[in-house]
Amino acid sequence: MFQKFRIKAAINRLIEERLYGIVAGEIAKGDIRQGLWAKAFSQSSGDEQAAKSKYIELRVDSLRDESTLIHALIEEFEGNGNTVETEFEQTTEDIILQNPEPSEVEEKSAKDEYQNKLAEEREAHRKKLAFKLFQKEKRDRGTS
Incomplete structure (x- = not known):
């Protein structure tokens, strides 16, 4: 049982690393979500570096949310025989x-x-x- 927990934790860390890599790539390309940037900036009291850090956290959370919705859509479609x-x-x-x-x-x-x-x-x-x-x-x- 403890082994399953360790494996799940390792998988989660690898997924998180991948998500941060995706966000880093987006930032490098200049692909910034303006709504998230505005939220990060407002939560950082106008501090540019703090806003960038907060943006990264918010964008990783956003990617997780997108993944959750996609999985829900898959279940919805498969539940309808599609x-x-x-x-x-x-x-x-x-x-x-x-x-x-x-x-x-x-x-x-x-x-x-x-x-x-x-x-x-x-x-x-x-x-x-x-x-x-x-x-x-x-x-x-x-x-x-």
């Missing part, structure tokens, strides 16, 4: 059909733009699914 893989494949197919890939002759920037557009579309779709789950849970709470 599979997330089917939903994702259909979404990806729709995105590709709506946004055909540039030819090989086109510049690298066009391909990068295409990849970014696909990533944005997937993110938007994931957010829509999360919002649908939020609305359903809100309705369920209101009726119970």
Whole structure:
């Protein structure tokens, strides 16, 4: 039993390390969530270094929240006899059909733009699914 606890703690530490790495990468690219930055800045009394540290903590928490919602969505879809893989494949197919890939002759920037557009579309779709789950849970709470 103690061994299971140690393994779970080790897994959690590795996940946390990965999350901090993701946030560090986002910051390096300049991909800052403005709402979280504003919250971090306000909680740090305007101290830039303290705000950066707080932002990192808030963003890691945000990634954990996103993961929780994604797992809830998976359970929701599978509970309705669907599979997330089917939903994702259909979404990806729709995105590709709506946004055909540039030819090989086109510049690298066009391909990068295409990849970014696909990533944005997937993110938007994931957010829509999360919002649908939020609305359903809100309705369920209101009726119970």
